[in-house]
Amino acid sequence: MDEKMVTTAFGFEGYRVVRNLGVVRGVTVRSRSIVGNFVGGIETIFGGNITTYTELCEHARQEAFELLIRHAEERGANAILGMRYDANDVMDGVTEVLAYGTAVVVEKVV
Secondary structure, rough: OOOOHEEOOOOOOEEEEEEEEEEEEEEEEOOOHHHHHHHHHHHHHHHHOOOHHHHHHHHHHHHHHHHHHHHHHHHHOOEEEEEEEEEEEEOOEEEEEEEEEEEEEEEEEE
């Protein structure tokens, strides 16, 4: 699936939904390493963007996004509508990142 066919909107201009395949999701659970916590702790002393944690979050979101697309493709979708992210702490230092949306089959409007 082309990543351009994943949107937070509920439709694509010039396309129509011909089949709704239901909710799909991608879930990853990540933890910070002891080195990451150490470096992140040092970065908090100086303030500003804490790049160690930013990179961890970006990697987790990207992995959840890729799993979401894989789940939609397994269902036969060529697009995902209403895509969202959610995150929850599973325990101290362990976070679940969820990407979810509605898998659909769309076709170009002629």
